[in-house]
Amino acid sequence: MKIRKVVVGDASGLVKLLEKLDCETDFMMFEPSERTITIEKQKERLRSMGESQNQEMLVAEVEGEIVGYIVGRGGSANRNRHALYIVTGVLKGYWGRGIGKQLMQALESWATENNFHRLELTVMSYNKRAVALYTKCGFEQEGIKRDSLLVNGKYVNEFYMSKLI
Secondary structure, eight states, X not given: OEEEEOXXXXXXXXXXXXXXXHHHOSSSSSOTTTOOOOHHHHHHHHHHHHHOSSEEEEEEEETTEEEEEEEEEEOSSTTTTTEEEEEEEEOGGGTTSSHHHHHHHHHHHHHXXXXXXXXXXXXXXXXXXXXXXXXXXXXXXXXXXXXXXXXXXXXEEEEEEEEXX
């Protein structure tokens, strides 16, 4: 397994990964078939990200296949430029192998090198595996975003979590 910086040539693999993630778990933001990103749009996003100083995307690769990702986006105003919002996902077949932890550690290293002070994310309150991972990585729960999502006809709370570095 290899953790590396994303490149524009990963666009197709990323689109496939995101589509798989949306289908195999309810923990992602989009429902199956709701995500409409094309390979060309993904290439544009990756080019833009590559030119940015306040965002980073890393992928986990196993035998040439992208099986997970993590993205961090820094604030756009002077007052929140120090904060990095994180989104991550790993294919279900690769859970329990330490990939999420390695992605988190790699992004935190990048954030430290780039003078970020705060890492933050939201996670569905019933996603026990992810909550445990984030806690193990030093994140603390700051609050609850009540009924923030509608998943399978039921309102779901999200936890706000953060880590200061």
